[in-house]
Amino acid sequence: VHIIPLTLPTTVQVLPKRGMRMTYATVLRVLKKRRKLAGPERLRHRSEWDNWNYKAELFAFAKRLNEPVSEETLRTAFTHKSYIIHEENRRKQLGLSTEDIEVKLNDNSALALKGTEIMSSFIKAFIRHSYPDLPEEGVAVLHDYLMTDDTLSHISTNIGTKDLILCAEFPVENPTLATVFKALVGAIATDMNQKQAETFVLDFVLTQLVGKDVFDIWExxxxxxxxxxxxxxxxxxxxxxxxxxxxxxxxxxxxxxxxxxxxxxxxxxxxxxxxx
Known part of the structure; x- marks a missing residue:
């Protein structure tokens, strides 16, 4: 009897099986059913997630706008007065001492007032320069249109302020968004100069008139x-x-x-x- 020795290959090649397991589709159907039974996910603030870093977000926000505003000034600009009142009331309900109740933060009221004055005067001057034949009634209408809460809140949302605002209500309402934007203008004027703040208004506010007819705004x-x-x-x-x-x-x-x-x-x- 002649015995032939068995030779094995030195390397074994394992080919992966393409496609998904048959049970994978069943798992997806079950997960979808459970999601439907649980209802839509609750709307949560960005700060509730684990990877939230407020200091890093403030730094990134200043870099996105290319405005060298200090972190302390930005914190003030994003702190609404309602947040301080809400936080102090919450600490009172917890029974903390008088020293611990006080929130050591400055609200953005002063910065918003300063920003409002700068925006109002610069917008009127720019409109008078751009439309020399426009009567004062038209100047006032365009000025009021650009200074409305709807316009300023739209700008504020699109530059990424919504997740950074410290306020009592959630979701953030339009008046609060508009106030924060005015405070940002005041913050730029405080840390830098008024000329830089006017350039900021020119880039973000007055550009809202691009593509719009004056008589579509002024009836x-x-x-x-x-x-x-x-x-x-x-x-x-x-x-x-x-x-x-x-x-x-x-x-x-x-x-x-x-x-x-x-x-x-x-x-x-x-x-x-x-x-x-």
């Missing part, structure tokens, strides 16, 4: 009376309207073009569907 209730008041202010006669073109009278596609003159000088023209 004039009586345009002709406003025009007459403006002409009177410049020592000119009231405006006169004249029909300069018409087409399709007594049809559903009628069009009329009316021109406005003052002292026999052409001011402008516009189309309409009726003469009235």
């Amino acid at each position: 004039i209730p009586n345009p002709l009376a406003t025009l007459d008041a403006l002409l009177k202010k410049h020592g000119r006669t009231p405006a006169e309207s004249r029909l300069v073109f018409e087409s399709g009278r007594n049809t559903i596609q009628a069009i009329y073009k009316v021109a406005v003159y003052s002292d026999k000088e052409f001011l402008g023209q516009g189309p309409g569907e009726s003469v009235a």
Whole structure:
């Protein structure tokens, strides 16, 4: 009997099995069912997560804006007065001593007031420079539009302030977001100078007018009376309207073009569907 020795390969190659186990889809279905039964996850503040580092977040925020504001000033700008009141009341309920109840933080009221003054004066000056023929009523309307809580809270949210604000309410409301943005302008003016704060306002606030028509923001209730008041202010006669073109009278596609003159000088023209 001739015995043939068995030779084994020196290396064994193990090929992985592609695809997922058959039980994996079942596990996913069970997890989805449990998630549905538990309901949506509770809305939580960013600080409740384990990897939260407030000091690092303040440092990163200043670097993102490229504004060398100190950490102490940033803490003040992000601390709303409601947070201090809420924290002191919470400590009183815990029965702490009088010394421990006081929260050693400064709120952003002073910085917000300073930022409001800088923003208001610079916005008006910029609008007057950019629209030299715009009456003061229009300047006031554009100024009020840019200073509203909706506009400033939109800017504040998009530069990443929502997770850094210390306040009593959650989610953070629009007035609080707007106040924090004003405080940031005041913080830049405090740690640097007013010129840098005005540049910050130019970059983030006045750019909200890009792509917008003035008359989409300023709805004039009586345009002709406003025009007459403006002409009177410049020592000119009231405006006169004249029909300069018409087409399709007594049809559903009628069009009329009316021109406005003052002292026999052409001011402008516009189309309409009726003469009235």
